[in-house]
Amino acid sequence: MNRKPLPRRPAPYQDELLSSWIARLADANFCSVPELCQYLETGQERPPETQSDLAGIEIDGFCATLRLPPLQLGSMLLQRRAEFAVECISWSDFQHCPACTHKVSGISLRHWRYAWSLQCEVCGSELSPVRRDPAAFVHLPTRLRTPRQKGSEMAEAR
Ligand SMILES: [Zn+2]
Structure with missing residues (x-):
């Protein structure tokens, strides 16, 4: 693989999530997160956040490009606890x-995602709770329903 290490590399913050750091690396290197993910050959547009997200990624090359010791990688990922009956780790900030x-604007730390973290x-x-973008709550059920209704109307018209 002939991938060059990223020219600009702000150091990861203590306990920073890999996804948060990759977003900051994209910013520092003047590209978008999907572009950086493509460069890193992650196979998807969003940065890896869990161990299973790393499936299919060539770890040595991935870490070399990020100039990240492979041993540090695990400490930047969320661990899903299958034995917990209730999900205690949030999928989002x-x-x-x-x-x-x-x-450090835009950072997201790993322990902030844990339901039991208070400090x-x-x-x-x-x-503090993160204020959500109200647009995130906008669902589009009517839009999704429209084509199906149109389809049944067309069927009835026949
Ligand atoms: Zn703090």
Whole structure:
């Protein structure tokens, strides 16, 4: 593989999620996250977040491009706990540390995703809920229903 290491590499923040760091690397290297994922040959447009997301990725080359020691990779991923009856690890950012996000904008730390985390493990501040984009709650059931209704109307018209 002849992939060059990324020219700009801000260091990962303490306990930063791989997905958060990859987003910051994309920013630092003036490309989009999907473009960087394509360069890293992750096989998908969103950055890996769990161990299973790494399936099919050639780890040595992936780490060499990021200049990341392969041993550090596991500590940047979320571990799914199949033995837990209830999902205690969030799939998306629901809380954050205002002090740390003020220091490094756009970061997302691994322990912030844990339902049982109340305080930032880096600076000790209390974690705050992340304000959601109201647009994220807009569902489109009517739009999805329309083609089917049209289809049945067309069938009835025949
Ligand atoms: Zn903090």
